[in-house]
Amino acid sequence: MAQTLNRTRVIIASILMCLVHFPVNTTCETEQRSALYGQIESPDYPEPYGNNVDRVWNITVPDGFTIVLYFSLFELEASLDCAYDNVKVSSSEETATFCGNGQFLEFRTPRDRNMTSPNNNMVVEFHSDYSNEEQFSGFVAHYQARDINECLVNNGGCEQVCHNFVSGYYCSCRLYYQLQPDNHHCKVSCRDIVYTSEQDEFQTPDYPDDYPPNADCNWLINVDFGYSINIVFETFQIESHPTVLCPYDFVKIYYDNEVRGPICGDSQSDLPASFSTSGNIANVTFHSDQSVQRMGFRARYDVTGRSCGALYRPTYGMISGSNFTFRDSVRFSCNDGYVINGSTSRSCQANGTWSGIQPTCEIVKCNVPQPISNGEILYYSGMNFSYSNSIRFVCNDYYEMEGISWSECGVNGTWTPEPPVCVPICGESSISPRNPQPGRIVGGQESTPGSWPWQVLINIKAPGFGGLRNTICGGSVLNEEWILTAAHCVTGTEVSLTTYGKVVPNHTVVVSLGIHTRNSPAEHTVVRSALEIIKHAEFDHVTLDYDVALIHLNESIQFNDVIRPICLPPQSTHIEQGDDKHVYIPNVADTDTTAVVIGWGQIQKGRSTSNVLLEVYVGVNVPRNLCNMKLNDPVTTNMVCAGSTEGGLDSCGGDSGGPLMLRDDVTNRYFTYGIVSWGEGCARPDKFGVYVRIENFVDWIQYETFVER
Numbered sequence: 001m002a003q004t005l006n007r008t009r010v011i012i013a014s015i016l017m018c019l020v021h022f023p024v025n026t027t028c029e030t031e032q033r034s035a036l037y038g039q040i041e042s043p044d045y046p047e048p049y050g051n052n053v054d055r056v057w058n059i060t061v062p063d064g065f066t067i068v069l070y071f072s073l074f075e076l077e078a079s080l081d082c083a084y085d086n087v088k089v090s091s092s093e094e095t096a097t098f099c100g101n102g103q104f105l106e107f108r109t110p111r112d113r114n115m116t117s118p119n120n121n122m123v124v125e126f127h128s129d130y131s132n133e134e135q136f137s138g139f140v141a142h143y144q145a146r147d148i149n150e151c152l153v154n155n156g157g158c159e160q161v162c163h164n165f166v167s168g169y170y171c172s173c174r175l176y177y178q179l180q181p182d183n184h185h186c187k188v189s190c191r192d193i194v195y196t197s198e199q200d201e202f203q204t205p206d207y208p209d210d211y212p213p214n215a216d217c218n219w220l221i222n223v224d225f226g227y228s229i230n231i232v233f234e235t236f237q238i239e240s241h242p243t244v245l246c247p248y249d250f251v252k253i254y255y256d257n258e259v260r261g262p263i264c265g266d267s268q269s270d271l272p273a274s275f276s277t278s279g280n281i282a283n284v285t286f287h288s289d290q291s292v293q294r295m296g297f298r299a300r301y302d303v304t305g306r307s308c309g310a311l312y313r314p315t316y317g318m319i320s321g322s323n324f325t326f327r328d329s330v331r332f333s334c335n336d337g338y339v340i341n342g343s344t345s346r347s348c349q350a351n352g353t354w355s356g357i358q359p360t361c362e363i364v365k366c367n368v369p370q371p372i373s374n375g376e377i378l379y380y381s382g383m384n385f386s387y388s389n390s391i392r393f394v395c396n397d398y399y400e401m402e403g404i405s406w407s408e409c410g411v412n413g414t415w416t417p418e419p420p421v422c423v424p425i426c427g428e429s430s431i432s433p434r435n436p437q438p439g440r441i442v443g444g445q446e447s448t449p450g451s452w453p454w455q456v457l458i459n460i461k462a463p464g465f466g467g468l469r470n471t472i473c474g475g476s477v478l479n480e481e482w483i484l485t486a487a488h489c490v491t492g493t494e495v496s497l498t499t500y501g502k503v504v505p506n507h508t509v510v511v512s513l514g515i516h517t518r519n520s521p522a523e524h525t526v527v528r529s530a531l532e533i534i535k536h537a538e539f540d541h542v543t544l545d546y547d548v549a550l551i552h553l554n555e556s557i558q559f560n561d562v563i564r565p566i567c568l569p570p571q572s573t574h575i576e577q578g579d580d581k582h583v584y585i586p587n588v589a590d591t592d593t594t595a596v597v598i599g600w601g602q603i604q605k606g607r608s609t610s611n612v613l614l615e616v617y618v619g620v621n622v623p624r625n626l627c628n629m630k631l632n633d634p635v636t637t638n639m640v641c642a643g644s645t646e647g648g649l650d651s652c653g654g655d656s657g658g659p660l661m662l663r664d665d666v667t668n669r670y671f672t673y674g675i676v677s678w679g680e681g682c683a684r685p686d687k688f689g690v691y692v693r694i695e696n697f698v699d700w701i702q703y704e705t706f707v708e709r
């Protein structure tokens with residue numbers, strides 16, 4: 001009643017209080033609060049509140065939250081029924097009124113309690129009347145929004161499962177139930193539940209609790225074509241009838257155009273038998289009527305692939321994989337030396353057949369071996385060129401093998417190792433030369449016929465005064481096609497003619513091989529002409545530097561006992577002597593190093609040439625300095641000297657182009673150490689014969705004679 005009486009006063013006071021902000025209003029505007037938490041204080045706090053003050057706080061938080069309010073300080077004038085000063089907290093329909101300060105227990109203060117609103121709104125009102133005998137501090141209150149757990153009350157109205165979340169909640173249904181449009185109710189829903197995996201399990205709704213009434217469920221197992229399904233019931237309790245076959249609730253299974261069931265019953269010891277389909281589809285159905293519910297069943301299934309039948313390894317091969325049902329695959333491979341013909345892998349298909357075709361392992365075949373030049377192939381295993389068969393190579397007479405003498409047909413169908421090549425044996429005579437003993441060409445002796453099978457006679461009909469002038473030269477066989485000789489032999493020498501210094505025409509050159517006696521060639525003597533003449537580009541016909549030339553024969557030659565090639569100097573056998581390089585001849589004492597020079601040249605300077613091939617042994621260990629001292633013309637680094645200070649042994653006119661030979665003590669083969677080039681007279685004392693230093697021309701010779709042209 002006091003409140004009512006005071007009403008006019010309150011309104012007047014409010015007008016006074018609120019004039020600052022709301023001069024036209026008769027009451028204070030409410031202070032709206034919408035944050036999720038905050039603090040409210042009595043007017044003028046921390047000063048004591050004044051008289052005739054009214055304040056309102058309207059706290060609103062989002063839906064789904066409640067508001068918790070807590071006073072940390074509360075000191076108001078105490079009065080009966082809180083009639084004078086008070087704080088009212090209201091929410092929804094409820095209001096609580098507080099006053100006092102804790103001194104008088106009969107007055108209600110809100111200290112030490114949390115007030116929770118039933119909804120998202122809370123209004124706090126403060127009122128003080130016209131007079132206070134004492135001064136009071138007022139209050140401090142804190143509020144915060146708190147989520148409402150709607151599920152706590154009546155399960156949120158959800159029929160099955162209620163889920164609370166901040167500011168709300170939702171309902172859901174158990175397996176095989178479906179939420180209804182009202183979002184709260186659930187209805188059994190277990191039709192056409194499809195399984196496609198290779199194994200799984202399924203059960204009646206609510207298992208192991210009782211299944212619902214009036215349910216019609218079906219589980220459709222639909223696995224890949226090629227699998228069959230094995231179904232096992234692990235538990236089974238379905239309402240049955242003592243005399244009538246499953247009149248109420250039952251299971252029926254449709255598969256392979258058959259129906260199994262109706263099945264019912266509830267004996268744990270008498271489960272329905274496991275069974276397997278032959279197809280890849282099974283439809284397990286369940287029906288319950290409106291009364292009597294039981295636990296239901298739980299079942300699982302797995303699949304078995306269709307069998308494709310066993311596969312075996314091919315002969316000479318291997319198989320990997322030993323499972324022969326649907327989706328399995330096997331791989332085939334062949335042993336080394338065999339190749340697969342057919343599928344390298346096969347897989348078991350859905351319809352029980354294998355993909356691909358069964359492979360076989362075929363032996364690897366090599367090509368028919370290519371014939372080798374100057375040699376033959378021996379076929380050990382007949383003409384069988386399959387894997388692991390081998391062939392052998394032999395070289396013809398006068399040839400030797402470089403490489404391996406056999407080849408095998410390898411796993412890749414290639415002959416391995418590579419076939420060898422047959423190269424001419426150089427520097428070996430079929431007929432032994434005479435024992436090396438001093439003699440003479442000038443001071444030489446007749447050679448044993450055929451003992452220098454590389455020696456050739458070169459006849460040159462070069463133009464000179466009064467027609468063609470016939471000169472002879474020597475040369476030596478390098479291989480089937482090439483002759484080594486001196487450049488000056490194949491160069492025009494007639495100073496007055498235009499051919500001077502030029503290579504003589506090919507047709508003026510005749511080469512005789514296998515010849516000993518010049519004026520009566522033997523039956524085996526072979527005659528060739530020049531196809532091409534290569535003179536060293538730096539040949540100087542005045543100083544005879546670079547006096548080396550090659551003759552390419554018009555037709556290649558066949559080696560025999562009296563026609564064979566000479567070797568070129570072995571390239572690794574050099575020693576330094578003074579400032580000079582010399583070929584090192586093993587086991588030959590320096591001063592005695594002797595070489596053989598051969599030719600049909602003059603027996604003595606100015607005399608006629610020899611009819612038979614002569615040989616002479618000359619010392620070759622002549623330092624170039626010494627030789628240069630003794631000779632008038634310069635001896636270049638492309639020259640070597642041979643002979644002796646005593647004189648008497650030398651080559652002479654007509655010997656030019658022929659070889660100065662050394663014998664390699666390791667191989668016992670003769671090689672060209674020099675080519676007869678020039679001298680001052682023949683075999684004069686204190687004069688040496690001068691020869692081309694072939695060592696310097698090995699690369700040139702090889703380049704010119706082996707390069708493809």
Ligand SMILES: *[C@@H]1O[C@H](CO)[C@@H](O)[C@H](O)[C@H]1NC(C)=O
Pocket residue numbers: 030032058059060123
């Ligand atoms: C509080 O605020 C809400 C929302 O702003 C409003 O609906 C309600 O009427 C207010 N209550 C009072 C008592 O002012």
Ligand SMILES: *[C@@H]1O[C@H](CO)[C@@H](O)[C@H](O)[C@H]1NC(C)=O
Pocket residue numbers: 070112113114
């Ligand atoms: C009030 O709520 C706060 C926070 O939720 C809590 O710490 C406090 O203990 C509560 N007080 C009472 C009296 O329940």
Ligand SMILES: *[C@@H]1O[C@H](CO)[C@@H](O)[C@H](O)[C@H]1NC(C)=O
Pocket residue numbers: 218220254283284285
């Ligand atoms: C499985 O059986 C149920 C009940 O007979 C039927 O309604 C459904 O169509 C069947 N499903 C298939 C895929 O056969």
Ligand SMILES: *[C@@H]1O[C@H](CO)[C@@H](O)[C@H](O)[C@H]1NC(C)=O
Pocket residue numbers: 322323328
């Ligand atoms: C093959 O069959 C064996 C035994 O039946 C099984 O252990 C293995 O896992 C199978 N392998 C594959 C690849 O299916």
Ligand SMILES: *[C@@H]1O[C@H](CO)[C@@H](O)[C@H](O)[C@H]1NC(C)=O
Pocket residue numbers: 341342362
């Ligand atoms: C591969 O097998 C097929 C069929 O068996 C056969 O006709 C063919 O000749 C075989 N090929 C070889 C290279 O062996």
Ligand SMILES: *[C@@H]1O[C@H](CO)[C@@H](O)[C@H](O)[C@H]1NC(C)=O
Pocket residue numbers: 349350351352353
């Ligand atoms: C089995 O299936 C494969 C692949 O689909 C097919 O090519 C083959 O013709 C089928 N065989 C039979 C006997 O059906």
Ligand SMILES: *[C@@H]1O[C@H](CO)[C@@H](O)[C@H](O)[C@H]1NC(C)=O
Pocket residue numbers: 363381384385386387388389
């Ligand atoms: C060829 O040789 C291979 C391997 O040695 C052997 O397996 C095969 O039977 C032989 N073939 C003939 C026709 O001899």
Ligand SMILES: *[C@@H]1O[C@H](CO)[C@@H](O)[C@H](O)[C@H]1NC(C)=O
Pocket residue numbers: 410411412
């Ligand atoms: C066979 O051929 C393969 C691939 O070309 C190669 O890697 C292998 O070394 C060869 N084997 C032999 C023995 O040549």
Ligand SMILES: *[C@@H]1O[C@H](CO)[C@@H](O)[C@H](O)[C@H]1NC(C)=O
Pocket residue numbers: 527528529554555
């Ligand atoms: C090569 O030359 C010789 C001698 O001139 C001659 O007998 C022979 O027929 C020639 N060979 C060829 C293939 O021209």
